[in-house]
Amino acid sequence: MTAPLLSVSNLTSGYGDVQVLWGIDLHVGEGEAVCLVGSNGAGKSTLLRTLSGLLRARAGRIEFQGEDITNRTPRQILGHGIVHVPEGRRLFGPMNVVDNLLTGAYLRSDRAAIRHDLDRMLTLFPILAERRYQAAGTLSGGEQQMCAIARGIMSAPKLLMIDELSLGLAPKIVDHLGAALRQIMAEGLSLLLVEQDVATAFELTSRGVVVDSGRVRISGPTEELSVNPMVQQTYMGIA
Ligand SMILES: Nc1ncnc2c1ncn2[C@@H]1O[C@H](COP(=O)(O)OP(=O)(O)O)[C@@H](O)[C@H]1O
Ligand SMILES: [Mg+2]
Numbered sequence: 001m002t003a004p005l006l007s008v009s010n011l012t013s014g015y016g017d018v019q020v021l022w023g024i025d026l027h028v029g030e031g032e033a034v035c036l037v038g039s040n041g042a043g044k045s046t047l048l049r050t051l052s053g054l055l056r057a058r059a060g061r062i063e064f065q066g067e068d069i070t071n072r073t074p075r076q077i078l079g080h081g082i083v084h085v086p087e088g089r090r091l092f093g094p095m096n097v098v099d100n101l102l103t104g105a106y107l108r109s110d111r112a113a114i115r116h117d118l119d120r121m122l123t124l125f126p127i128l129a130e131r132r133y134q135a136a137g138t139l140s141g142g143e144q145q146m147c148a149i150a151r152g153i154m155s156a157p158k159l160l161m162i163d164e165l166s167l168g169l170a171p172k173i174v175d176h177l178g179a180a181l182r183q184i185m186a187e188g189l190s191l192l193l194v195e196q197d198v199a200t201a202f203e204l205t206s207r208g209v210v211v212d213s214g215r216v217r218i219s220g221p222t223e224e225l226s227v228n229p230m231v232q233q234t235y236m237g238i239a
Contacts, residue, residue, distance in 0.1 A: 004063075005030045005190050006051070006082070006159055011060035013050040020046045022214045023060065028159060033191040035201035035222065037235060038211035044194045045087060047211070048161050051192075052084035053077040065158075079107055081158035087167065087194075089148035093137025097128050100136045100147055104154030114154070121150040124180050142173035149177070153184060160184075161192040166200055178204050198235045202226045210235065 006028040014020040020043045028034045036044050049055040051062060053074040062070045064080050072080070083104075091100050101121055105114045122129035125146040131139060136147055145165070152160055165181075166174040174197075181204060185191060195201035202208060202222040209219040210231065218231065225231045232238035 004028075005032070005065060006192070007063040008051070009061050009063075011047070011050060011062065012058045013046060013055050014058065015046075015055070019058070020214050021050065024211070024214070024216060026209055026216070026219075028190050028192055031185070031188050031190055032207065033185055033193065033205040035193045035195055035205040035208045036211060037195060037198050037201050037208060038217070039235070040196075042211045043214040044211055045163055046214075048084055048086075048163050048192070048194060051077075051161065052082060054084075075107070078155060078157075081156070083152040083155045083157035083160055085148050085152045085160070085162045087163040089144045091136040091139075091144055091147055091151070094135055096134060097132045097136055097139070097147055101128075101151050101154050104151035105156075108156060113156070117154055117156065121153060124183060125150055142169050142177070145169060145173075145177060146180070149180070153189070157189065159190045159192060161194075163194045165193060165195050165204075166197050174200060198231075199226075 004027050008024055008026040011024040012019065012021055024047060036047065038044055046055065050057055053072055057070050061068060064082060069077060069080055092103065101118055108114055122132065127143055128146055128150060131143065136144065139147060149162065165177060181191065191205065193201060193205055202225065205222055207220065208222045208225045210217045
């Protein structure tokens with residue numbers, strides 16, 4: 001097993017009087033790609049929001065590189081190297097692509113390295129280079145997703161968390177995004193991927209965690225989960 005990067009134990013979270021997560025245990029190793037799958041409303045986005053500090057943990061513990069980061073602020077968590085690409089991308093629509101990418105680096109002061117990473121992202125996603133001075137709000141859904149992921153990487157994270165990679169995108173675009181993610185991962189970045197298309201999720205990651213009603217139902221290597229009859233029937237539409 002790889003060294004633990006993110007380690008979550010007995011995590012509880014929710015909104016107001018509504019408890020959504022009921023004792024989640026999860027870990028992501030150094031350089032590992034893990035997916036989080038489950039039905040609509042299972043609590044996947046709530047889990048990412050709690051990990052990135054947007055929601056308070058009510059109980060449990062979140063450790064990153066051995067340090068307790070439970071209930072740190074979003075800014076502190078970003079500073080530790082955890083970045084959250086939210087569902088629906090949330091780009092700054094009137095701002096152009098390059099300026100959106102640069103907002104990802106707002107906590108950094110290493111100008112030469114920022115410039116280098118910007119060039120790297122424009123090489124990784126040539127369509128973004130073509131559209132670099134175009135308002136992000138005028139990009140296609142797939143281009144916006146590329147821009148959101150690239151913006152996340154501009155923070156120089158250790159762990160990239162993506163909520164709903166493929167939602168609303170054509171299969172060809174999803175393949176393209178997957179290939180780009182593989183390239184980035186080859187450079188050592190770890191990934192926690194929330195993905196409603198379970199087959200895609202299993203293709204892109206080596207370990208999976210299935211969440212049901214705010215609890216981990218089953219977890220394991222994706223090659224095992226993908227042939228598990230319960231997982232196939234309940235989550236992959238395979239009878
Ligand atoms: N802002 C919110 N306020 C209250 N309840 C919410 C909010 N966001 C999500 N929920 C509830 O939390 C549960 C989990 O939602 P969510 O984490 O978005 O699930 P998933 O991402 O797995 O589809 C659902 O029952 C949902 O209705
Ligand atoms: Mg969600």
